[in-house]
Amino acid sequence: xxxxxxxxxxxxxxxxxxxxxxxxxxxxxxxxxxxxxxxxxxxxxxxxxxxxxxxxxxxxxxxxxxxxxxxxxxxxxxxxxxxxxxxxxxxxxxxxxxxxxxxxxxxxxxxxxxxxxxxxxxxxxxxxxxxxxxxxxxxxxxxxxxxxxxxxxxxxxxxxxxxxxxxxxxxxxxxxxxxxxxxxxxxxxxxxxxxxxxxxxxxxxxxxxxxxxxxxxxxxxxxxxxxxxxxxxxxxxxxxxxxxxxxxxxxxxxxxxxxxxxxxxxxxxxxxxxxxxxxxxxxxxxxxxxxxxxxxxxxxxxxxxxxxxxxxxxxxxxxxxxxxxxx
Numbered sequence: 001x002x003x004x005x006x007x008x009x010x011x012x013x014x015x016x017x018x019x020x021x022x023x024x025x026x027x028x029x030x031x032x033x034x035x036x037x038x039x040x041x042x043x044x045x046x047x048x049x050x051x052x053x054x055x056x057x058x059x060x061x062x063x064x065x066x067x068x069x070x071x072x073x074x075x076x077x078x079x080x081x082x083x084x085x086x087x088x089x090x091x092x093x094x095x096x097x098x099x100x101x102x103x104x105x106x107x108x109x110x111x112x113x114x115x116x117x118x119x120x121x122x123x124x125x126x127x128x129x130x131x132x133x134x135x136x137x138x139x140x141x142x143x144x145x146x147x148x149x150x151x152x153x154x155x156x157x158x159x160x161x162x163x164x165x166x167x168x169x170x171x172x173x174x175x176x177x178x179x180x181x182x183x184x185x186x187x188x189x190x191x192x193x194x195x196x197x198x199x200x201x202x203x204x205x206x207x208x209x210x211x212x213x214x215x216x217x218x219x220x221x222x223x224x225x226x227x228x229x230x231x232x233x234x235x236x237x238x239x240x241x242x243x244x245x246x247x248x249x250x251x252x253x254x255x256x257x258x259x260x261x262x263x264x265x266x267x268x269x270x271x272x273x274x275x276x277x278x279x280x281x282x283x284x285x286x287x288x289x290x291x292x293x294x295x296x297x298x299x300x301x302x303x304x305x306x307x308x309x310x311x312x313x314x315x316x317x318x319x320x321x322x323x324x325x326x327x
Contacts (some may be wrong), residue, residue, distance in 0.1 A: 001075040001185065002066075002230075003092065004096050006030045006089065008039060010146040011106050012080030012227070013154035016160075017044035018189040025185075028063040028071050030096070038152025039064045047149060048156040051207040072092040072272045076182070079132075080106045083290035083327075087123065088242050090131040102178060103137045103166070109290025110205060110298075113137055113167050114200065115251065121293040137181060137199035139199030140166040161192040165199030198324045204253035208244055208258050209262055212237045214276035215316040218286060228263055237263070239308040249305075288316055 004199040006027045020027035021044070028244035029039050038045075065071055074096045081089050086107070097103075105111055112123040113134040123195055146154055164183060166176045179195055186193035198201050213224050216233060220226075227233050241259040248255055254326040279286050292313045298307040320326025 001025050002073075003027045003072055003076045003078065004030055004074045006077060006093065006096075007080045007081035007085075008035055008064075008152070009080065010148045010154055010297075011045065011142055011144070012078065013148070013152065014046060014130045014144060014146045014156055015078055015080065015106060015171075017057055017059050018048035018153065018160075018191065019185075020044045020061065021057055022189050022211045026062040027059070028065075028074075030066070030068055030093075031064055032066040034151035036064055037153050038040045038150070042152060046151045046156055047153065051069050053116070056241065057168050068093055071096060073098040074101055076104060076185075078104045078106055079151060082285065083107050083109050083122070084285055086128055087114070087125075089245050090128045093131060096209055099137070101136060101184065103132050104140050104182070105132075105137065106140050106142050106162075106252055107290070108140060108210065108287055110294035111137075111139070111167075111203065111290075114203070115140075115298060115301075119294050119297055121289045121297045126319075134167055137167050138192045139196075139203060139227075140164050141196075141199070141202045143273070160190065161194065162186055163196050163199065163202045165196035165202070167199060169200070170197055189289070200251075201253045204251075205255060207291065207295070208241060208255060209250070209266060210274065211244060211295060212312070213266065214274045214291055215288065215312055217274045218280045219315055219319050220278040221277065221280075223273055224269065224278075225265060228267055234263065236308065239314055243299070243304070243306045243309050244295055247295060247302065247304055250302050250304065251298065280319075280323065280325065283323070283325060288313070288320060292316065 003019055003025050005012045008031045016027050019025050042059040046057040058317050063071055077096050109163040112128040118126045118129055141163040145157040149155050164179055170176055183193045183195050216227050238259040245255050276286050296306055296309050296313055
């Protein structure tokens, strides 16, 4: 396949390197600045400590440019930019898109296509939905811990699960051929690729955990083990999760677990810094809209009270504005 990675950061570089390392795909990158220069000089690079074989994985880069026109039409476009950047990036991707190009958003939070109509918090003008039509989207959830060591060099810490599925679901007893083909390609690159029949649920389930841990860790500077160890913050996390669970139940994303069930899963991950905390420490813009604002907006549309989500949003927004890392 001809594959373009849009945003060759921690997740994009991870996916790009593993796909390129198979030797069966032409993997290009739409990048800029120091990352673009590093990719052109070194190709794809991934430092892995998460598997039995540790060390540096290098793979050839087909092409890299800051202009999609240079890269041309692709079979698969993996979008791995931060959600707050997508509104600016999406309209520039037209040269990558053909009639049969698949779009795989490897991003956190609520995606632009999630509720069938533009969300003010994600796609206020509808330009993202216009540039990236849902008919060409394959929904995706990434379960992997990675970080950028330097421009163009990614460290893989743990996990390599990619859950993919049709955004609008599949008929009973029918499997999507294009999803199955993508699962085969991802599995061939060493990912734990899973075909989901309800990718909206998988997206909401991941969000159910990181919509609390990300902002609270960003505000406090604490790792997730400390957030859960404090009885007051743990109770607050639980309250937020119960509100999000109620919203999910109304939009077809029913979660059978209790917040305590999910806390037990999170606790097994140990002392780690969330991606939002890492962004705060690096002075980068935070992904608050896709993780919290969109959930609140969906709740408002459904007339579901969200006092705890409101408090979480207000505190995180104020922190981000004071540090000039949130609009």
